[in-house]
Every structure is written in C-alpha cells, then in structure tokens.
Amino acid sequence: MIVLDIGGLRKRFGTRTALEDVTFSVRPGEVFGFVGSNGAGKTTTMRIVLGVLSADAGEVRWKGTAIDAEARRRIGYMPEERGLYPKMKVGEQLAYLARLHAVSAADAAAAVTRWTERLGVAERVGDEVQKLSLGNQQRVQLCAALVHDPEILVLDEPFSGLDPTAVEVMSRVLRDKADEGVPVVFSSHQLDLVERLCDRVGIIAAGRMVAVGSVPELRSGGVSRIDVVGPRDWAGAVPGVSVVSEDGPHTRVELAGASDQDVLAAALAAGPVHEFTPHRPPLTELYKDVVSR
Incomplete structure (x- = not known):
C-alpha cells in the first residue's frame, strides 16, 4: 500500500x-x-x-x-x-x-x-x-x-x-x-x-x-568493488580492473570487465592473500557515485 x-x-x-x-x-x-x-x-x-x-x-x-x-x-x-x-x-x-x-x-x-x-x-x-x-x-x-x-x-x-x-x-x-x-x-x-x-x-x-x-538496493545497482589485503603493487596490471586505492597491503579495485575470480587469481599470483571481500560502500560513497554518474 x-x-x-x-x-x-x-x-x-x-x-x-x-x-x-x-x-x-x-x-x-x-x-x-x-x-x-x-x-x-x-x-x-x-x-x-x-x-x-x-x-x-x-x-x-x-x-x-x-x-x-x-x-x-x-x-x-x-x-x-x-x-x-x-x-x-x-x-x-x-x-x-x-x-x-x-x-x-x-x-x-x-x-x-x-x-x-x-x-x-x-x-x-x-x-x-x-x-x-x-x-x-x-x-x-x-x-x-x-x-x-x-x-x-x-x-x-x-x-x-x-x-x-x-x-x-x-x-x-x-x-x-x-x-x-x-x-x-x-x-x-x-x-x-x-x-x-x-x-x-x-x-x-x-x-x-x-x-x-534501500541502501542494499543502491549498492546492487552501483559499481562492483573488492577489497584485498595481501600483496602490494599487483592490481595495476590486471586487465579489466581499475585501482581505486592502494595503501600498503590494502588494495581496493573496481571491476571494469574482469570478474572477482580474475582479481583473486591475480592477487594470489602476486603473493598470499589474507582478506578478499566485496566492498560495501556507505551511503556517503553511494551518493557520490550516483550523483557523479
């Protein structure tokens, strides 16, 4: 109703x-x-x-x-x-x-x-x-x-x-x-x-x-990003991936054609991976993404 x-x-x-x-x-x-x-x-x-x-x-x-x-x-x-x-x-x-x-x-x-x-x-x-x-x-x-x-x-x-x-x-x-x-x-x-x-x-x-x-619905309609904790300086050479941020072992990438499995394989090839999780952006980040698009 x-x-x-x-x-x-x-x-x-x-x-x-x-x-x-x-x-x-x-x-x-x-x-x-x-x-x-x-x-x-x-x-x-x-x-x-x-x-x-x-x-x-x-x-x-x-x-x-x-x-x-x-x-x-x-x-x-x-x-x-x-x-x-x-x-x-x-x-x-x-x-x-x-x-x-x-x-x-x-x-x-x-x-x-x-x-x-x-x-x-x-x-x-x-x-x-x-x-x-x-x-x-x-x-x-x-x-x-x-x-x-x-x-x-x-x-x-x-x-x-x-x-x-x-x-x-x-x-x-x-x-x-x-x-x-x-x-x-x-x-x-x-x-x-x-x-x-x-x-x-x-x-x-x-x-x-x-x-x-809802915020989960807004997340599902946005870009896909993954947070990886592990090797350094590996993501820039992966096809179909855009590097959002790199801070020591913490890397955030945006999928631009590659799959999450492609990203995981590339990270593992560069060294041990300690964390590999989908990035759940807060509303502040979703708002910036939606408005900029």
Whole structure:
C-alpha cells in the first residue's frame, strides 16, 4: 500500500528548472530519507506536498486520491527554517498550533505535555522561543509537527544544529512513529544518519530523482568493488580492473570487465592473500557515485 505518491513533479522559477519529473512513493510505517545537495530540489518538493507551492506539472496523491487541504491537515510538517513565533511562549505556541488542527483544548494540553517531556524541553514551556538555544528550538519545532497526532511526518533537515544526544532522542521518536504505522519523510545532509535510520532513500540531483531504494538496493545497482589485503603493487596490471586505492597491503579495485575470480587469481599470483571481500560502500560513497554518474 502506498500512502504518499509523488508523480512527475515539474517546477520552474523563471528560466530555472527546480524540479523535472520527480517521482517517488512512501509506504505506511516507512522512514524515507530524501537527500541531495543544497538547491537540488528537496525543499521545493516538500513545499509542493504541503501546498505552499504549486507544481507546473505532475501530482501528489494521498491514499490514492489527489491530495487536498483536508488531507494536508493530517501532515506533520517541520520546515528547515525556524517556523515558530519567537516572542510566544513554548507551551502556548504548541497548544495554539494543535488547536489550528482542530484538536480540543484538553487534548492539545495533553499533547504539549507529552511531547515536550519526550523531547526534553518540558522545563522550557514557559519560556519564549527566542530565549532557547538553536537545538532546543529544533526540539520544539518537532513538537509542533507532532502535537496534532499527524498521519504522516514531512521534515526538512530535522537534525540540523542538534547535539548527539538530541539526535538520538529525535531518531528514536521518528522510529517509534514509524513503528506505529506513520510514514516519515525527512531530508538531511547527515548521510550516515540517513543510512542508519531509513528504510529507503531517494537521491535528488539538479531537480531530478537519480536513485530510489534501500541502501542494499543502491549498492546492487552501483559499481562492483573488492577489497584485498595481501600483496602490494599487483592490481595495476590486471586487465579489466581499475585501482581505486592502494595503501600498503590494502588494495581496493573496481571491476571494469574482469570478474572477482580474475582479481583473486591475480592477487594470489602476486603473493598470499589474507582478506578478499566485496566492498560495501556507505551511503556517503553511494551518493557520490550516483550523483557523479
């Protein structure tokens, strides 16, 4: 089942193409990481989903039908820029935002207590937002996305400015919401965190989706590399092999026509081989490879 279906989005600002045929979907209980460089189109896509911007072409579908204002009320959105009133007190502001989503006063008060305690800002509910640190403002910003019990979370750089402890707290909250069946879409430049937290990843470059899938799926579609620990200075002469790196006994090669057995035979011919393993690139490396291609 697909909850959020984004199909063929195109958006231009004057002569600049911000999005071109952006397509991906999100399933119930899935954490979807949306990654790309600054200006790649992540925020523009999210704003179209929220209705802040309109697309020139394409559509956003919610549970099989075109998304409308009523469906958008069920989204918990966290913008990259601070979207809070700086001179308003934390608790009052969160309750007000919950009430805008038709939450009763009693339920809004309970939600404010629950989420400020969960995200570690309960002691600051009587403070003005502008008096909080940037990290605590980010925690309050996530509270604001959660107080109306949304059916989906769309978060733009939610981990920006957070210390490691806060990152772990927020990660646990997002994972717990996904375990409840709530789909989570978030963008981030912290690719190690995306790899650890997300079920699937979408990579966008210059307004186009260049890859979508789980990290193992992205690995399977990339180049094949092998790490060898053993003899030195042997790989350069092997046909169909490109040397990625050599550091003493550690050699990483990329298969460009040769098979892994060809590589193993060449390494053994040069000396004893202590390790011979497929290279499992982290998301950071996969991202660079996909974008460069």
